[in-house]
Amino acid sequence: xxxxxxxxxxxxxxxxxxxxxxxxxxxxxxxxxxxxxxxxxxxxxxxxxxxxxxxxxxxxxxxxxxxxxxxxxxxxxxxxxxxxxxxxxxxxxxxxxxxxxxxxxxxxxxxxxxxxxxxxxxxxxxxxxxxxxxxxxxxxxxxxxxxxxxxxxxxxxxxxxxxxxxxxxxxxxxxxxxxxxxxxxxxxxxxxxxxxxxxxxxxxxxxxxxxxxxxxxxxxxxxxxxxxxxxxxxxxxxxxxxxxxxxxxxxxxxxxxxxxxxxxxxxxxxxxxxxxxxxxxxxxxxxxxxxxxxxxxxxxxxxxxxxxxxxxxx
Numbered sequence: 001x002x003x004x005x006x007x008x009x010x011x012x013x014x015x016x017x018x019x020x021x022x023x024x025x026x027x028x029x030x031x032x033x034x035x036x037x038x039x040x041x042x043x044x045x046x047x048x049x050x051x052x053x054x055x056x057x058x059x060x061x062x063x064x065x066x067x068x069x070x071x072x073x074x075x076x077x078x079x080x081x082x083x084x085x086x087x088x089x090x091x092x093x094x095x096x097x098x099x100x101x102x103x104x105x106x107x108x109x110x111x112x113x114x115x116x117x118x119x120x121x122x123x124x125x126x127x128x129x130x131x132x133x134x135x136x137x138x139x140x141x142x143x144x145x146x147x148x149x150x151x152x153x154x155x156x157x158x159x160x161x162x163x164x165x166x167x168x169x170x171x172x173x174x175x176x177x178x179x180x181x182x183x184x185x186x187x188x189x190x191x192x193x194x195x196x197x198x199x200x201x202x203x204x205x206x207x208x209x210x211x212x213x214x215x216x217x218x219x220x221x222x223x224x225x226x227x228x229x230x231x232x233x234x235x236x237x238x239x240x241x242x243x244x245x246x247x248x249x250x251x252x253x254x255x256x257x258x259x260x261x262x263x264x265x266x267x268x269x270x271x272x273x274x275x276x277x278x279x280x281x282x283x284x285x286x287x288x289x290x291x292x293x294x295x296x297x298x299x300x301x302x303x304x305x306x307x308x309x310x311x312x313x314x
Contacts, residue, residue: 019073023077023081024080027080044096055085056089059085135195143234146227147224151219154216161212193238217231233288236290250294252286252288252297254282257306272284298310
């Protein structure tokens, strides 16, 4: 066979088979480095068993798919990676650590997963390190309480972050008790984030705050409609801050039906901007990033007897 007889498919298959050898070498080097230290507790605890289990769960279907389609090189390559995952799980559960063998594999697995759960807030604590740490904790507390409940897992999550910033969580709760427990609301949470962003924190820190808020609302395995709505709104605020765009997606307008209504609105919200919209003069109540949040604002004013509409920005 000459070079001219080699098709592109033949070349790709040869390259894939050559890569299998490299995958074997890579797998060996990866496991070998940690295998010789598998008896050390600190090494075992540095392995995320949860991550390795997720890798197994997502990898097995691809091996099956490759086999079904006759792509055996891909199946073998992914199979080798799955073996690495299994080896890392065995190391991560601490099976070779002195004093743990008696607990058996399943006992050690449960222990490792419990430890990882207790450390769920570690990444948040290490990543953020904000100057306005109390402002961030206030935002997290408001988000946790937005559904009217303070789940123990939410409490543990925020407490772990506070401890990593050397802030007394219980003292913080006491100081914010009246404000947080009896006065928390959608508008308060939004205002908390606005105050924080007004201090011009680094963009990367703000991006990480968005990730932490997402982690917080899912830590109790139950994302409610209130939490989803607030996450959409806060996510829009965070995205706008990072991109430098102040553009909002929805405006809420009130069309006063009498001088008395207009005077009442100006008293509770001085400085309202007037615009010519909807065939008349309206007051701009606010600019928001999500339709659900804008509609909620509308509903509250409608309940008070005001003609209110939400309009999508063009």
